[in-house]
Amino acid sequence: MSSSVSLDKNSAWEGNNKSPFNAGYGKLMMWFFLVSDALTFTGFLASYGFYRHYYGSMWPTAENVFTHFPFMHGNHPLLFVALMTFILIMSSVTMVLAVEAGHRMDKKGVTIWMLLTIVGGAIFLSSQAWEWSHFIHGSELGAIELGKGTFTMPDGSVEMTKGVIARWADDSKQTLLLPWKDAGQYISVTGDNMKELLANGKEVFGANLTRNEYGHPLFADFFFFITGFHGTHVLSGVVLNIIIFFNVIMGTYQKRGHYEMVEKVGLYWHFVDLVWVFVFTFFYLI
Amino acid sequence: MGHSEHTSHDNHHQEVYEYAVHHSEEEGKKVRKRIWLIFWVLLFITTVEVLLGIFWKEMGLAWGFIKMTFIVLTVLKAFYIVSEYMHLKHEVTFLKNVIIVPFVVYALYLAYHVLTEGVYSDMIANWLY
Numbered sequence: 001m002s003s004s005v006s007l008d009k010n011s012a013w014e015g016n017n018k019s020p021f022n023a024g025y026g027k028l029m030m031w032f033f034l035v036s037d038a039l040t041f042t043g044f045l046a047s048y049g050f051y052r053h054y055y056g057s058m059w060p061t062a063e064n065v066f067t068h069f070p071f072m073h074g075n076h077p078l079l080f081v082a083l084m085t086f087i088l089i090m091s092s093v094t095m096v097l098a099v100e101a102g103h104r105m106d107k108k109g110v111t112i113w114m115l116l117t118i119v120g121g122a123i124f125l126s127s128q129a130w131e132w133s134h135f136i137h138g139s140e141l142g143a144i145e146l147g148k149g150t151f152t153m154p155d156g157s158v159e160m161t162k163g164v165i166a167r168w169a170d171d172s173k174q175t176l177l178l179p180w181k182d183a184g185q186y187i188s189v190t191g192d193n194m195k196e197l198l199a200n201g202k203e204v205f206g207a208n209l210t211r212n213e214y215g216h217p218l219f220a221d222f223f224f225f226i227t228g229f230h231g232t233h234v235l236s237g238v239v240l241n242i243i244i245f246f247n248v249i250m251g252t253y254q255k256r257g258h259y260e261m262v263e264k265v266g267l268y269w270h271f272v273d274l275v276w277v278f279v280f281t282f283f284y285l286i
Numbered sequence: 287m288g289h290s291e292h293t294s295h296d297n298h299h300q301e302v303y304e305y306a307v308h309h310s311e312e313e314g315k316k317v318r319k320r321i322w323l324i325f326w327v328l329l330f331i332t333t334v335e336v337l338l339g340i341f342w343k344e345m346g347l348a349w350g351f352i353k354m355t356f357i358v359l360t361v362l363k364a365f366y367i368v369s370e371y372m373h374l375k376h377e378v379t380f381l382k383n384v385i386i387v388p389f390v391v392y393a394l395y396l397a398y399h400v401l402t403e404g405v406y407s408d409m410i411a412n413w414l415y
């Protein structure tokens with residue numbers, strides 16, 4: 001079986017009857033688009049890393065924020081996002097299997113694997129909606145956003161308290177935890193000191209663009225913006241996959257003689273998975 | 287990888303171009319085997335990352351070490367996705383370079399500036415806001 005296909009002049013680059021990159025024009029342009037898109041995400045994650053370092057202990061750790069799992073009670077950090085990562089990797093596998101089937105001109109194979117990829121993408125998007133909803137609504141306990149005032153640290157230094165998020169140590173609401181130095185380090189405040197902090201502060205529940213019960217509001221801004229931007233990519237990926245899926249069913253690519261279009265949307269879909277790999281690391285692990 | 291080795295026979299038709307978009311049944315078998323192998327590799331790396339993320343405190347490991355491990359594992363995962371699933375490893379060298387070089391140069395440039403000019407934060411390290 002021949003492993004090359006003939007193309008008309010409009011679909012390939014000039015060059016001695018051979019596409020210079022050994023790839024169609026559209027596939028090449030998809031790669032160039034992905035490079036620029038990757039640079040955009042690199043910029044976002046770099047700025048996230050900068051502010052995460054900048055605010056130190058004010059920054060919430062993901063294991064204290066994303067602890068829920070559907071239909072399960074208790075504390076399960078990382079479990080749900082690990083499942084989301086698995087779903088996206090799985091849909092990447094079905095996508096690459098669709099591309100492989102396309103190389104063999106196996107229309108049935110392409111149809112089935114494309115359909116599974118679309119289903120995987122839809123499950124991922126619903127998981128993300130669930131995650132957002134939990135983050136926006138927050139915990140039942142809430143947290144205290146401290147008002148104007150000062151607090152003497154154990155090392156003798158005096159800190160301003162305005163805007164600092166103090167969390168409850170447990171359900172009894174008898175001890176407040178103030179962030180100190182590195183992420184995960186706290187100072188316990190009880191008794192009269194705690195009452196004074198409560199009098200000046202106010203309760204916050206959940207997160208939006210200006211309030212975040214888990215810590216610095218910028219964390220919520222970055223979370224909504226970066227996972228939102230990624231989610232938009234997933235959504236457009238699913239839409240593209242659906243369009244190509246119907247083309248496959250109608251036999252467009254069978255008639256054309258090759259399934260390079262599946263490869264092009266495949267590249268985009270793998271890129272979406274690739275970005276999630278980095279979002280997973282920088283948002284949830286580090 | 288067999289399917290990437292396109293036959294470069296002489297083509298005498300002036301209006302015709304060619305590139306690799308097909309492979310045979312036998313080549314397909316090899317490709318599928320490779321796809322599932324990479325899937326297990328990706329799943330393994332992700333499992334290690336999640337277990338480290340949950341248990342690193344109990345294991346008594348330093349956070350700095352864990353952080354670097356996460357970054358190395360992530361880059362490894364990215365390498366497998368780009369080279370195998372996005373097929374870049376099997377493209378012509380020129381295409382590989384056109385994709386990889388601009389991105390890596392810019393990403394390193396950005397990382398350099400975040401790390402060097404980010405020291406501004408030390409000046410106000412004692413402020414909570």
